[in-house]
Amino acid sequence: MFKRIVLAVDGSVDAGRALRATGELARLHGSEVLVVHGRELGLLMPLVPGAPAPTRQLTVDTEDEARRLLSSAVSELRDWQPRVRGQLLPRQGQVAQQIVEAARTAQADLIVLGARGMSQMWELVAGGPAQKVVRLADRPVLLVR
Template sequence: MPFQHVLVAYDGSEQAQSALLRAKELVRSIPGSRLTIAHVFHYPNLVVGEAMIAAPVRMELDELSDSERTLDEAKELATDLPNAATALLQGDPARALLDYAEELQADLIVIGSRGLSTLKELFLGSVSHYVVQHAKVPVLVIKNPDDL
């Protein structure tokens, strides 16, 4: 049975734009399928020993505002799909995407091979890698030709 509900991760990066375009192509090719575009934001916190220092409120508001702009950009890219929805999620990006995929009962996750995070990727492993390793549904990882 073809995919009926596709979840695509979107962070505004070139890879995410490619992933969204591929997801749209896929959804268009399968009658009755639908697309959900998710953007995950995470308030930065600093952990020192056992103490956790939360980000200043101004930084949190800026992050939320940037995230809303990013999701608006994704909505604009998907206006030609009548069955597209968007979601703004909070938390660790990989875990939030996986939890949301399960909640939606998505049967495919589409994600760019790299996003905007570079420093975090070096220390914690990439979001796409974590999603591929822990997803309960198939994951389509999109690479840009420049990365090959």
């Protein structure tokens, strides 16, 4: 039923649960899995006016962290399904739109992501990526808690 699955990860508890659910689905259906990770720059910006903006070093550290997180998720999924690859999403733009676009490009049958991400405060203010993916997607979306 699901030939290709896109899994979005962000290091949150719900994303870990989404990873395990994706692994089970991939094993059951023999699905290929594309793991994606991205962060909106707004999530790196301070919520308090006048607070310092992120430094170049913070951006580099964040990119290194993103690569490690993606690599870890891909490795873990290979325990369930060997046909797994990872993709870092561009830093500019809205991550929800990029997840949906990655699913279109991959011709995925399903998008899987955690219901709540790492920045729950930001989600309350701006609406989380999961909500946006559900609104933007033209294919089934599985939110995992």
